[in-house]
Amino acid sequence: MKNITIADVAKHANVSKSTVSQFLNKRYDYMSEKTRKKIEETIKELNFQPNIVARSLKQKSTFTVGVVVANILHTFSTHIIRAVEDFFHEHDFQIIVCNADDQPEKEKKYIEMLRAKQVDGIIIFPTGGNLDLYEQMKEDQFPIVFMDRTIEHLGIDTVMLDNELASKLAIDEFVKNGYSRIAIVTTSIIRNISPRVERIRGYRSALQSHGIEVRESYIKTVDAHQIAGALDELFAQPLPPLAILAGNDIVLIEVLKYMKENNLQIPGDAAVIGIDEVPFASFYTPSITTIAQPTREMAKSAVERLLQRIKKEEHEELSPMIQRFAPAIIVRSSCLQG
Template identity: 70%
Template sequence: MKNITIADVAKHAKVSKSTVSQFLNKRFDYMSEKTKKKIEETIKELNYQPNIVARSLKQKATFTVGVVVANILHTFSTQIIRAMEDAFHEQGYQIIVCNADDEPEKEKKYIEMLLAKQVDGIMIFPTGCNLDLYERMKRQQFPVVFIDRTIKDLNIATVMLDNQMAAKLAVSQFVKNGRKRIALITTSIIRNISPRVERLEGFKNALADHGLPVNKAYLKSASADQLPAVLEEMFNLPAPPDALLAGNDIVLYEVLRFMKKRNLTIPGDAAVIGIDDVPFASFFTPPISTVAQPVAEMAEKAVELLLFQIKNKEDREFEDIFRYKPSLIERDSD
């Protein structure tokens, strides 16, 4: 079968090759609706497929970006990747998603693989342990945006939640409903992963604002497999907590499973709020209150920041951290 070229499309549609090229690149400023329709119909009739390799060589771009996510099991990760994919697709870009499993070495391999494939830019949910690699990309002015997590003094454009406010919203809700023994459980903070550290800090500040003491027995961080034991220890205290703030969706899942196993009622035995809205929260019994992130807005900003760097090769210094306000979704668990 003969490969259909731009020249074939142009000849069949009775327009110039440059007009077809403008159509393919979505430059319609000076193109009539009649011409657009004619080219579109010709492309379908001839089953024309653009030569992506030739296009990349000509424009010195692959129209592909990488997304290296720390842990794709988090609901927020899948939600924002889905929203970013839509936004990139609208701009003619494809994405390659890589899951690092919170392992720095795996993250490093994925970033190096994406660089070797000459992607135009990379979104990273950083593990925080590949500073040399992050710094090298910044020195080389390679387009990079961090998502969900920031790294101090690195000065890379970052989109993330106001994590302190997220914790404060939950604590204020607990206090409003008369709770005083408020606990926070989060996944491990060994590597000082910024959202977890910031939520812990916001939690402590919120307790102080409401005149409540910080009880270390009610502050726990652990790996996912250790969470059941942490919960067991906490609820065996002489005065167990009467409110639990789950630092993320993985913790929330373990909290709900533990309470069901122990036949503890929500909110009777303990109120529960989770940071990050999850699909099952609204139909769990009782429906679970959550602190939600504005995923669509965050995805839109992240894509905007990366495309700005890709398209402005001489002006890639974009070092701000863009924080977004969370919102409390009140249900029946607090």
């Protein structure tokens, strides 16, 4: 079967090859509606399939970007991926999603694979364990944007939450409802993963602003499978906490599971607030107060910045930016007294 080419489409539609090319690239400015319709009908009639490889070579772009997620199990990650795909689709870009499972070795393999496939750029939720690789990409002027996590000394564009404010909103809500014995539980801070470190810093600062003593025994940073043990330690203290700030959605799930398995009442035995909105928060009993991230706005910012990096001219200078977005508290029943 003969491969149908742009020349065949042009001849059949009685237009020039450049006009067909403009149609395929959605440049309709100087094209009549009649010509557009004619080309469209010819493409269907001849069953023409554009040569993506040839287009990539000609335009020096694969129109593909990578998204390397640190842990796809986070609700935030899946919401970001969904929004990123929407925004890139508007620009006729496709995305390849890779899940690093918070493993630097896996992240490294995925980044190397994506570069071998000649993607135009990558959005990375960095594990923090591949500093040399990040620096090499920056030196190569390869377009990258960090999402959710920053490594400040590298000077790489980053889109993330104002994590200290997220903790402050939660602590303020607890204090407003009469709680002062407040614990925070986050997943491991090995490799200084910035959101977790910043949320703990925000927790400390917010307690101090309310004149509440910071109890080191109320701060737990462990891997997900160790959260139940950390909660055992919290509730075994002579003065156990009466409120728990779950540092992310995975921690929140583990806290709720622990409370149910141990017949502990929310908020009777301990009030709970989770950072990251989760689908079940509004219909869980009691409904869970959460700190929500503006995922679509964050995704849009990351996409726009990566496209700027991809399309910038060689002489053009783009200073690295760290853009932080404000969270919002969604007040429900899990920390209301009485």
